[in-house]
Amino acid sequence: MTGTVPLGGPTLAQERKLVTSIPGPKSQEWLERKASAVAGGVGITLPVFGVAAGGGVILDVDGNSLIDLGSGIAVTGVGNSAPRVVEAVQNQVAQFTHTCFMVTPYDSYVRVAEKLNELTPGSHSKRSVLFNSGAEAVENAIKIARSHTKKTAVVAFDHAYHGRTNLTMALTAKNMPYKSGFGPFASEVYRAPLSYPFRDGNLSGAEAAKNAISVIEKQVGAENLAAIIIEPIQGEGGFIVPADGFLPALVEWATANNVVFIADEVQTGFARTGKMFASEHFGIEPDLIVTAKGIAGGLPLSAVTGRTEIMDAPHGGGLGGTYGGNPLACAAALAAIETYEDEKLDERAHQIGETLKARFTQLQQSDARIGDVRGLGGMIAVEFVKAGGIEPDAALTGAIAKYCHERGVVVLTCGTYGNVIRFLPPLSIGDALLNEGIDIVVEALAAQS
Template sequence: MITVATMPLGGPSLPQERRLVTAIPGPRSQELLDRKASAVAAGVGHTAPVHAVAAGGGVIVDADGNSLIDLGSGIAVTSIGNAHPKVVAAVQEQVAQFTHTCFMVAPYESYVGVAEALNRVTPGDHGKKSALFNSGAEAVENAVKIARKFTGKQAVVAFDHGYHGRTNLTMALTAKSMPYKSGFGPFASEVYRAPLSYPYRDGLSGADAAKKAISVIEKQVGADNLAAVIIEPIQGEGGFIVPADGFLPALVEWCRANGVVFIADEIQTGFARTGEMFASDVFGIVPDLITTAKGIAGGMPLAAVTGRAEIMDASHAGGLGGTYGGNPVACAAALAAIDVFENEGMVERAREIGVLLKGRLEALQASDARVGDVRGHGAMIAAEFVDAETGEPDAALTAAVAKACIAEGVIVLTCGTYGNVIRFLPPLSTTDDLLNEGLDVVAAALAAH
């Protein structure tokens, strides 16, 4: 059994510092990695070779006593910070009452409360309803089910560089083969792909990119066959690609005119991450359906589909659900987390973080041509690394920089269709000092390669 001599408390009580007392991985973390190799399926990878024992604010502490700066938030999950006191208290209270009844057997208030909160905070002032699930992929699958039921049509369009999950249908929607799809087919049918607006690489205006995408949709699918268009307002795993202004509104307008359900996948972009409560707000669009997960419940597994009441009500009774969907402990956590997002300045903090991150990364870009693009909104910022002469994606450099950062106690995540993007998703509870120190490490790692 792996132990640490003095087990630190989690949450805000942790010292907010980068501290390396061993190499990464240390001996206790290495012991866990050895056990993982023996017991866990090889397909389950990991980014940082550490054994986490505590986390809070902007740091993760491992079993060897190392304190690492967290610039990933568990892939945008712990946005309000790990072990936030309100979430901890809500979870503890709920666990002592009951852990499960199955909402479809014996309903409970917290599920209804989360649905009410989502109906209130998601974009648009129309009548809405919600259904709760366990994971982002489940939310996406159910959004597609609902759209198909409502429209009576089957086809679904997703976009280049999109990521929507690892289940069979969501793999079909996801664009990138490795590591998400390779060897796992055949995939669900009636899924089509359209070109995304990618300003750094296509040079198109939003209007022109939308015209191109709509032309593909009309020619290859046809509005009469199309149940839904699904898109991340800002791509996540695909590389934090921010579409050109006007692209998303044009798609929404086309969907409205053609009886197609517009689904915004806000699983990574939702809950203050982009400097608005939802990325749809950044672009001034109102989705018909919106999928959420990740940041929704402070680290507890929960996901949702929220949308126009008439669309959400299209499914017959019993057509939506799942044994664990809307688990009461996760719902208690979500109500606490949403309270934090709304009442503890998380949106404003995301904007402040965005200014800091963009300023530092753009300064780095000005001095190093290998930083081809800096983009994003709020606390969802990315740097795309390229060959300085050709502008081609440089995945090897990106991987080397990320590996060097982790070795120096800074957790960063890579992404992008070409594997050449480092994404910055710090907890909104982090400090400017930690952010600046983490970016110092990133700059040093880049300079060393």
């Protein structure tokens, strides 16, 4: 792809260009320094060190330009170094970097809350509170639900990912690398079966919901249950899209039983799925919705937004945090949301999804190792299996990812079984660059024959 994108000064060519092997010599030097300075538990996906990014590319320290199909795990939906975000942060940093909203508040926090109340699903009265990370927001959503219902139990679902803190590890389903050796975990957390059409025999949404509700009623009891928390489309679990009717049935049951329904839209939020929030695809209005990742163009910010009567349940001073709603992050969020809206990035996400689905669905017809192609908008996954069945093939998936990385394409794996490649390109990526990235993935699969 030709062209450039502004980076608040210099411009970055929108092209894949390798001038060294991956990793190059300078990245290798930094990898050695990382090994001697950074805790070993911090892993990396691609062994390169970035120096610039924008549009659909990442430039590394050796001068290699890589196609970005990951967006820093769905964070830079508006593109890295998006011009409006850069300008907003530069202006804010010149004014002040911190006062703590709980000490001397500032208007940008309030404006972000107003915008979230406006944009999230549902016409009911809402309130918002801001935090730093998705995991922190999830924990506070649970706090709020418990305060409102005066109940303690929480139900999460198979294949869920909700974070790396103690409570969110308990909510998360996958053992490695997230939970192993880190227990004991928070109590009063239970798990219910998900609607996973590719692996549950294509149960209808109603049937899958009936199974989940049966487990909840028998093993937990509605009288003990404060909240159900679920990703409308699972992220780390493998971009699992539930069958139609599954989520509405859960919402209906929760409402009837004084259970707070929490939608974790950390990965699905902000135009990623072709709508501003994935809940809109399923016609549900969550009691609480958790957002982060794409909210602020790369700056750390998260939020819980929900029904006023639920959000206002905790006592004064019960919610907050020193850095929650940092003014730099709030400025970035307002600029990022403006970009999503003005540039119609929900429509762009839909176009990206159509391109990805068409290519891999067509390939699936001739390659039985592609078990499933799924997702919505710019959140598409390909699940790889042993040909002739549904047995997960993590080795094939890893080999494809390695091939792509060596050739300058950033792809991410996921899934409980490690057999899914997820596509999360920046919504600012151009068609030519997107198609070139897909070509390399297709080439990688063919190379494993």
